[in-house]
Amino acid sequence: MTETKKYLPGDFTFWTDEMSQTMMNKTWEVISENDLEFLKTYEPPKDCGFMWTKEEDKPTTLREIESKVGTAYSGHSGSSHAWTMRTLQSIATNGWDAFVESALLRIKKQNKSD
DSSP states (O other), X not given: OOTGGGSOTTOOTTXXXXXXXXXXXXXXXXXXXXXXXXXXXXXXXXXXXXXXXXGGGSOHHHHHXXXXXXXXXXXXXXXXXXXXXXXXXXXXXXXXXXXXXXXHHHHHHHHHHO
């Protein structure tokens, strides 16, 4: 079994940052396949991103996803919310295994530089 295959979808325990693990584990519990399909193709306005897009400019599906994310983890700042949405978008676009592989590589590089 490769290191990537140890982690089933939604298992963020490979992250050493406990807060990130908690945010993503709770978020993953409320996100549906349809939500991920939407995020696969949705791109927020370049000048706003997920953090600064005006409520009236958001598609209904995005508002619903953001509501789920905010309910799942109530400690979000604007920055952590945007990071969570980009993380979900990366998983939706690249797939779980590619996401985990990329994250594990970043963690290894970071540990070497410490």
